[in-house]
Amino acid sequence: PHDVPVLLLDADATPKITKRIYPNARLESFTLKPNAEVIQLTDKTLSKATVLDRPAVNNSGNRREMAELVRAEVYRDSLTGNRGVLAIATKEIVAAMFKDAGYDIDSMDANAAKALMMDTPLHGARWLWFGPASLGLNTWEKFGTAIVFGREELPVGVLEDMGLALFGDTDEPVQMVQPNEKGQMLLPRVPLPLHMADGSAAALATTAHPDRRVREIQEQTRERSTGQSIERLRLANAVNRKRVVLASAVPIPNLPVD
16 A cells, blocks of 8 residues: 555665655665675676587586686685685576586475575585575575676566566556567667776676666666675675675676675
8 A cells, every 4th residue: 555654674675666666655775885805707607508508508618617616715715714605506507516416406306406405515615596595594694705606687578577567557668679680689788887896987798678667677686686695695794704706797786896
């Protein structure tokens, strides 16, 4: 109901979506600086297409590189107190990594597979994936390192369905992506701002939906979903500085890069 007081507390509340549900909402925000060293690797973004079994792509080589990076960070962590390393990717990529290590994920029911992948160290790290599984848990709050491989990217059609559901009956039509000459629905690449820890500004070229409202939905399901998974280490409350390694060309809000 719109005629009663409502107090919404949400780490990822954003104006366009919130005001579509509560038109008179007043948004107040504050940011806690993460106590972390953040390294972002942008020359290899390790998307699903480059990591999973797709034709003409060196998938297994990319997964070997992922395993090597995890082992390197586990070794680094062992020199600084063995606080723990959390590796994060899409659920499909995490499952592929466990299959590479000999685990028969496909023969398990969904709950057993989830428990195995979340509770079993692989290459010395614990593993997690984007989405609801990573929300609200303090299991890894004492860990010292988070490594993020790629990001969760919703298909264009799914994003636009969400955009139409929220904004399709407003006075401003939702701007839709048009298919190219091959019939593909591809998002344009644009520079997105990257905030640096030293106060300087930079940008990373990555895909973004052209409609600013659908773009906000995309940010919720991509950038902010990544941020939520990293926050399993509770960076703002960390007494000792932690370490975040991002293998992605997408800037994450409120995560300044060193």
